[in-house]
Amino acid sequence: MTTGEIGAGGLLPDRHPTGDFFLCDIFGASPKDDLGTMEHPVFSLSTRPDRRILSYEHNGAQVQVVPSVKGRATIHDKDILIYCVSQLVAALNAGRETSRHLVLKAHDLLVATNRDTSGDAYTRLKEAFERLAGTRISTNLTTGGEESTAGFGLIESWEIRRKSRGGRMISVAVTLSDWLYRAVLAKSVLTLSRDYFRLRKPLERRVYELARKHCGRQPEWRVSVAVLHKKSGSSAPLRVFRASLRKMICADHLPDYGMIEEEGDLVRFCRRGHVMERDAPGAPLLRSSTLEEARELEPGADVYALEANWRRFWEESGKVQLKDPDKAFLGWLLKRRTS
Known part of the structure; x- marks a missing residue:
């Protein structure tokens, strides 16, 4: 060469x-x-x-x-x-x-x-x-x-x-x-929630996927343990699978959804909060430089979580059309710090 x-x-x-x-x-x-x-x-x-x-x-x-x-x-x-x-x-x-x-x-x-x-x-x-x-x-x-x-x-x-x-x-x-x-x-x-990638166990990821798919934006989703076992693709015996679900219920760190065991060998999934569509049509987009500036304003903070909170605030305020989303986000951040 x-x-x-x-x-x-x-x-x-x-x-x-x-x-x-x-x-x-x-x-x-x-x-x-x-x-x-x-x-x-x-x-x-x-x-x-x-x-x-x-x-x-x-x-x-x-x-x-x-x-x-x-x-x-x-x-x-x-x-x-x-x-x-x-x-x-x-x-x-x-x-x-x-x-x-x-x-x-x-x-x-x-x-x-x-x-x-x-x-x-x-x-x-x-x-x-x-x-x-x-x-x-x-x-x-x-x-x-x-x-x-x-x-x-x-x-x-x-x-x-x-x-x-x-x-x-x-x-x-x-x-x-x-x-x-x-x-x-x-x-x-x-x-998906960004916290999906923080789930360590394969079954946790799979159960979250199913909850996201079936519960979606509904308040809750009920499913039998047997059907959940089948849909998950788990090769574990049903009793072992059920025990794993109970550990997940106790740990309670599934993003977006809480899990509750109910009579009749059922599991109920309940929405914790709002799943943000960051890049949905019409949603305000922020420049990467704006997120970097947010990191400087809030050292150690999760800027994506801050962005999600701001988008939730924007939605609850009626989705007002923003001339300068970056300026609006930083202004919201500064106001949040002083309030």
Whole structure:
């Protein structure tokens, strides 16, 4: 290799320009999850390689998930898809062109999904891409108004586009399945709490998904433990699953929803508060520099929580059209500090 081939900072030249790829560059996009995989158990809840074939049928929906030798994609691997879907939906709401071919920065993905950014994190991220690409699904689920029985991978392909000198991935190209991309275009998605990424246990994440999907903006949702067990995709015996639910009820740290055990082997989910649609059409958007300024005004505070509180205040005030949302947010923040 000649010296002229070395790029700035010791990087190889970009031999594969982005072309028709969608660049994931939207700061603070609200986490979005597709309805299909929220409703049905596609991802493994196991912390060890899960090589079992999953066959699931419920109310006419049929799903078969076949893992690769590396195991079925896990609920934590799904963070990658949530990040991609979040970026695409935010872009659509902003009127930008999108594509199912994406380029993302590994560091941005790790930060957005509340993961550490150590060297091991990049290794685990690579393993997650491998499981996502190797997991095959056959289903008749409808996405984007289309129902077809088809087989596909959770992601069609992935490629590390750039590496640092030490071998750490920097840029990754990902091609989503047509099935998932149709769901994005049809806005068949729901907003998740950012605290979803703080949930450590796989079952907690899965139960939150189901609560978000079925309870949504209703005051509550009741479901039998048996049905919840089936929808979760848990491989644990029902009695063990029930015990895990009771631990979750005692811990009471599920975002957005509280859980109550009721007679008849039922669980009731109740909404805690409002799930904010940060990038919904018509919602005021803040510049990243404004959030940085908020960090300086409120050292140590969660600026996203502050932003959510401000948006709630804006909604409760009648959703008044703002000429300068950034100025309005900072003014609200200053008034909050002095009140």
